[in-house]
Amino acid sequence: MADEQKPEGSQAPLPAKGEAAGQPPKPPTPAAKPAPPKPAAPKAPAVMAATPWDGELARSVKEQFGDGVKETSTYVGQNFIVTMPDAAIPVLEYLKAEAEFDYLVDVTAVDWPKRAERFDLVYIVYSFSRNERVRIKTQIPDGCKPQSAVGVHLTANWLEREVFDMFGIEFAGHPDLRRILMPDEWQGHPLRKDYPILQQDQRWVQENLGIESGQ
């Protein structure tokens, strides 16, 4: 099909992008390397800074938990509370009982492999009556067993199983801590940053699927 064979790298360099036949006016980005930021596009560092959140709710949580709460901040309109590991569940309980945060949207984690407290554990709660969403974050080291939130929100059951499956964080007091997405016998926790994208549990693949994974 190819009329002429040329080595792959010899693609003709294109003129500035954006003159491709489309209506959408391309941002006028010259070919220069450092993409000049668009007039209104905020620069990354300026955006990334969270500002202190000093709402009524933030104050009452701080008052209630004192040193348990490290920080209350907001970031593009999203409020979050950073707590000590022990205080995360009591804060969830408090928000549910006192401020009607009755819907646990998600429990997830973030892996920071170089940090001493390796994981951020993040709880997102929503209040239907207040129409407000709050994140509760806490930093825990690898091997730490944070308290399960199942006693506060039943939804936490599967969400924490997912965090366990993907990050290897075990929750103390969880009624049924098993893997939820990966097979039960799988080795490794895929969403840890030191788990490469091509990695597989070769033994599991061979034993259960009868194939070589080819990776």
Next chain:
Amino acid sequence: MPESTFLDSTELVLNMGPQHPSTHGVLRVILKLDGEKVLGTDCVIGYLHRGVEKIAENRTWAQFNPYTDRMDYVAAISNGLGYCLAVEKLLNVEIPARAQAVRVVLTELNRLASHLLWLGTHALDIGAITPVFYCLREREEALKIFENYCGARLTTHAFRIGGLQYETYDGFEREVRAFCKMFLPKLDEYEDLLTNNRIWIGRLQNVGVLSADECKEYGVTGPMLRAAGVKWDLRKAQPYSGYEKYDFEIPTRQNGDTYDRYIVRMQEMRQATRIIEQAVESLPEGPIIRGIGLLRGERRRPAALPGPGAPALFRELAGIGPHGERRADSGRGGGDRNTGYCARRG
């Protein structure tokens, strides 16, 4: 739990599923049964787990966008909208009004297409064969609009971070209006077949009851929560993409059973049609995308286009001449002009 198998001779452990991915619901349920009574269940849900979060870690922001289509093939546009809105929120950018309106039209059409697949297969499961033909017939009309708009029916990749890649095609508004006009009487037709049907009611009423409190406790939202009497819709509670501009109701019911969820979804389709009609009537003029510059991990490198060595067909589609030159009359192709991204790993 499976361990307790046969402890009591009246108990039976039965494996339901896993369903094939192309059927509705990829779920295996290990049932503990006493006759027809379900005593316990253990759900196994990992069959469609594809590790999209891990893939996302290895892609740029724009590169990940098409993956969102594949998370749920009946809701590709809605998934894409959620992803684009999230990235735009992180960037703190507002997108052009025209892009917002077109997004609403396509997303609500996607809601109809998705609900139609649900309705057809739901009726099929109950044993009524006719509705699935009707529903898929109308669904096809919505898919045609997607196809005309962006070239794909299911994995649409319709939106870009910052707006839209494609301007609407000639006749888009006309076709969407015609769809709405055609669709409302069809909804009546479905309801004639089902809503007061004795078998339908018998199979749906008082089945799968979830109260409002249970919904919240188990993290259930959407039509299921509304069928339990909670008048809550994110499009009203925290409007995005200009939903505050459109006039529509939040349908609710009180019983929280399967029948009420059916009614809520049927009414939602009427409301979605209303939204589409309003949005397409007031489609603003103007740009459809705002430039957002390069995001982390992206390099401006024109390798996304087929070079001179590429097969003739690809060159034709991308508007590239036999020697790699751009042709002035080239069509739509030409990589992603939003970001100019290309595969980072070659």
